[in-house]
Amino acid sequence: AQTVTQSQPEMSVQEAETVTLSCTYDTSESDYYLFWYKQPPSRQMILVIRQEAYKQQNATENRFSVNFQKAAKSFSLKISDSQLGDAAMYFCAYRGIQGAQKLVFGQGTRLTINP
Amino acid sequence: GEEVAQTPKHLVRGEGQKAKLYCAPIKGHSYVFWYQQVLKNEFKFLISFQNENVFDETGMPKERFSAKCLPNSPCSLEIQATKLEDSAVYFCASSRPGTAYGYTFGSGTRLTVV
Numbered sequence: 001a002q003t004v005t006q007s008q009p010e011m012s013v014q015e016a017e018t019v020t021l022s023c024t025y026d027t028s029e030s031d032y033y034l035f036w037y038k039q040p041p042s043r044q045m046i047l048v049i050r051q052e053a054y055k056q057q058n059a060t061e062n063r064f065s066v067n068f069q070k071a072a073k074s075f076s077l078k079i080s081d082s083q084l085g086d087a088a089m090y091f092c093a094y095r096g097i098q099g100a101q102k103l104v105f106g107q108g109t110r111l112t113i114n115p
Numbered sequence: 116g117e118e119v120a121q122t123p124k125h126l127v128r129g130e131g132q133k134a135k136l137y138c139a140p141i142k143g144h145s146y147v148f149w150y151q152q153v154l155k156n157e158f159k160f161l162i163s164f165q166n167e168n169v170f171d172e173t174g175m176p177k178e179r180f181s182a183k184c185l186p187n188s189p190c191s192l193e194i195q196a197t198k199l200e201d202s203a204v205y206f207c208a209s210s211r212p213g214t215a216y217g218y219t220f221g222s223g224t225r226l227t228v229v
Contacts, residue, residue, distance in 0.1 A: 033217075035217045037217070039156075042222075043152075043204060043222065043223050044220070044222055044223075045206065045208075045220035047217040047219075050217050089156055091158070093217070095217075099146075099165060099170055099212075100146040100147075100148070100163040100164065100165040100170040100171065100210070100212075101163075101171075102148060102160045102163055102171060102174075103148070103150075103158075103160070103208075103217070103218060104160075105157075105158040107156070107157060108156045108157075
């Protein structure tokens with residue numbers, strides 16, 4: 001079974017600085033998808049960024065980018081120029097490619113932005 | 116509309132009572148998922164559907180939980196004889212088949228069992 005591990009329960013960063021959230025996963029599959037979701041206090045789940053495992057190029061969405069290391073099974077999220085609105089829980093998630101595959105979530109990292 | 120609609124937003128039940136939650140997936144999304152998020156923020160997968168068929172129900176406590184996704188009706192998650200530990204936020208998510216897109220989540224139903 002696949003597992004996702006986020007080893008940082010909490011992180012904090014100064015506004016306008018850069019922060020990196022860690023995620024590792026375990027799978028025997030060669031093709032899959034990885035995601036980062038943001039969950040603010042409203043509890044709404046917001047997709048931040050996704051990565052297809054067969055693509056070597058790291059995904060980027062504006063201030064958000066990932067460092068995908070397939071051999072190491074690592075998928076970290078970098079947030080540049082942190083803003084107060086980035087404060088939230090961040091969840092790393094894995095999904096297989098066959099059918100209605102469930103998302104397997106990590107434990108989450110609570111990110112605090114210090115003004 | 117392009118949102119997953121979950122109702123009700125809040126539900127309070129006495130221990131032992133039945134609870135029924137509803138989810139209308141985005142039109143065209145044939146995959147539906149239910150997750151339970153407890154106070155520690157951990158997400159627990161419950162069940163997934165491919166159209167009206169159960170795809171994976173490995174997370175369902177079958178003795179008290181049941182779910183359906185019937186054509187032309189909202190999907191539903193029903194808990195018979197609720198227990199205190201069922202208190203959580205229940206999220207529904209939907210997805211198109213065969214794409215790399217993450218799921219679109221509803222805003223959740225907060226179930227409180229007292």
